[in-house]
Amino acid sequence: MKLKNSNSINFKTLLYLIVFSITILLFLMLSQSILLKFSYERYQEKKIKNIANDIRNYSESQLLTKLETIAYDNSVCAEYVSSDNTVSYNTLMVGCGLNKNNTQIINLMTEIMSENRNTKHIKLINKLSDTKAILSGIKVSKGYVFLYSPLEDIDGANIVLRNQLVFLTVLVIFLACLISLFLSNKITNPIVKITEKAKKLGEGNYDIKFDRSEILEIDELADTLNHLGEDLSKIDELRRDLMANVSHDLKTPLTMIRAYAEMVRDISYKDKEKMDKDLNVIIEETERLNILVNDILDLSKMQADADTLKIEEFDLTQVINEVMMRYEILKTTEDYKFIVDLPDTAIIKADKQKIMQVIYNLINNAINYTGDDKQVFVTVKSTKKEYIVEIKDTGKGIKKDEIPYIWDKYYKKDKKHQRNVVSTGIGLSIVKEILTKHKFDYGVKSVLKKGSTFYFKIKK
Numbered sequence: 001m002k003l004k005n006s007n008s009i010n011f012k013t014l015l016y017l018i019v020f021s022i023t024i025l026l027f028l029m030l031s032q033s034i035l036l037k038f039s040y041e042r043y044q045e046k047k048i049k050n051i052a053n054d055i056r057n058y059s060e061s062q063l064l065t066k067l068e069t070i071a072y073d074n075s076v077c078a079e080y081v082s083s084d085n086t087v088s089y090n091t092l093m094v095g096c097g098l099n100k101n102n103t104q105i106i107n108l109m110t111e112i113m114s115e116n117r118n119t120k121h122i123k124l125i126n127k128l129s130d131t132k133a134i135l136s137g138i139k140v141s142k143g144y145v146f147l148y149s150p151l152e153d154i155d156g157a158n159i160v161l162r163n164q165l166v167f168l169t170v171l172v173i174f175l176a177c178l179i180s181l182f183l184s185n186k187i188t189n190p191i192v193k194i195t196e197k198a199k200k201l202g203e204g205n206y207d208i209k210f211d212r213s214e215i216l217e218i219d220e221l222a223d224t225l226n227h228l229g230e231d232l233s234k235i236d237e238l239r240r241d242l243m244a245n246v247s248h249d250l251k252t253p254l255t256m257i258r259a260y261a262e263m264v265r266d267i268s269y270k271d272k273e274k275m276d277k278d279l280n281v282i283i284e285e286t287e288r289l290n291i292l293v294n295d296i297l298d299l300s301k302m303q304a305d306a307d308t309l310k311i312e313e314f315d316l317t318q319v320i321n322e323v324m325m326r327y328e329i330l331k332t333t334e335d336y337k338f339i340v341d342l343p344d345t346a347i348i349k350a351d352k353q354k355i356m357q358v359i360y361n362l363i364n365n366a367i368n369y370t371g372d373d374k375q376v377f378v379t380v381k382s383t384k385k386e387y388i389v390e391i392k393d394t395g396k397g398i399k400k401d402e403i404p405y406i407w408d409k410y411y412k413k414d415k416k417h418q419r420n421v422v423s424t425g426i427g428l429s430i431v432k433e434i435l436t437k438h439k440f441d442y443g444v445k446s447v448l449k450k451g452s453t454f455y456f457k458i459k460k
Contacts (some may be wrong), residue, residue, distance in 0.1 A: 013184040017176035041151045052138045082143040097148045112137035190218045206233035253285035309351040316346035323359050341379045348458045354434045361427035362454050366393035392453040398446040407432040
């Protein structure tokens with residue numbers, strides 16, 4: 001058994017079992033030295049009282065014949081003293097306190113007879129033998145019967161029990177070692193295997209599988225790590241996709257900027273109209289880069305809790321109308337159709353710029369993935385307690401098993417943009433972070449081949 005590490009399960013199991021065993025044995029020693037002696041005294045007292053009750057029921061002739069039997073059967077000594085102080089019968093056993101040399105006993109007997117009581121029991125310490133005893137006086141027709149029963153010193157029995165307990169202590173500690181070895185191996189072996197595989201998982205081997213055992217908690221841990229491995233594998237794949245997409249989004253405008261800059265330098269600088277057109281392309285591509293970088297920075301700031309909300313009261317309808325103005329160009333150049341259904345006013349309290357960013361990203365997402373009809377629906381529904389904002393597309397929809405991942409910063413439904421619209425692929429992650437900070441409910445409803453509806457709710 002390896003006990004080098006005091007924090008190991010092997011060591012802890014052994015330690016706890018030994019402590020438990022010693023505690024039980026100490027309790028037994030304490031109980032046998034106190035409770036056993038107390039119980040024995042109570043038993044002797046009860047026995048003497050029962051004998052006294054029997055003696056009172058005997059006649060004079062029965063009494064003399066029964067006393068000897070009573071004395072020997074119950075390990076007590078008895079003495080019958082007549083009313084004239086004559087000892088009519090005595091069963092002086094070895095160690096009996098009813099003898100003429102014990103003035104303490106004689107005085108107590110005299111006292112009992114002078115009180116003329118039917119029965120009296122006295123618990124005393126015999127000064128001659130320094131032991132506890134019970135002296136009982138029972139009044140009969142022609143005198144008193146005295147019973148003397150020592151409350152035997154059971155220290156001898158205690159010594160025997162203590163010796164046995166020492167032996168038992170050694171035996172129990174030995175058994176505790178064996179049991180702890182079995183239990184710790186039963187528990188630690190699966191944990192050691194899980195630990196070794198978890199290290200491989202940490203090194204990037206996401207295909208590793210964690211084996212189940214016969215222990216519920218370890219099985220739950222193995223299942224959790226198996227799910228973790230699957231999730232990490234998906235996240236790693238999505239992360240690589242994101243890097244590829246971001247690289248593509250960065251490379252495309254940079255290539256365009258360089259190409260048109262070289263064209264302005266070498267060719268179109270001679271033609272002002274052509275040069276202005278080329279410069280506008282450079283400006284548009286620069287704006288594309290600016291949006292990409294800002295989106296990444298915004299997401300990083302929000303996830304690092306470095307971005308605080310500036311809550312203010314504003315009209316949601318007005319904000320949505322302002323956002324929709326940005327897409328007027330798409331109506332004329334690419335024939336998009338935006339179906340907008342808004343209340344006249346919708347006064348809410350939130351961070352105006354952040355909510356505008358949410359709406360902008362959700363509309364961008366709908367534009368990217370809407371169907372061939374190029375329709376995007378923007379709706380605000382009003383209930384008694386809240387406004388429900390919905391942005392709907394008519395695209396292919398989202399598979400049910402993909403829905404939990406669409407808000408992930410690494411997730412992108414398609415490897416390439418479906419539309420030629422400025423997008424970074426992390427818009428939904430930004431939406432999630434903003435709405436979570438506002439503590440607004442949000443979600444998505446999607447039907448394959450019919451489209452998706454993204455929504456969020458704002459309390460009035």
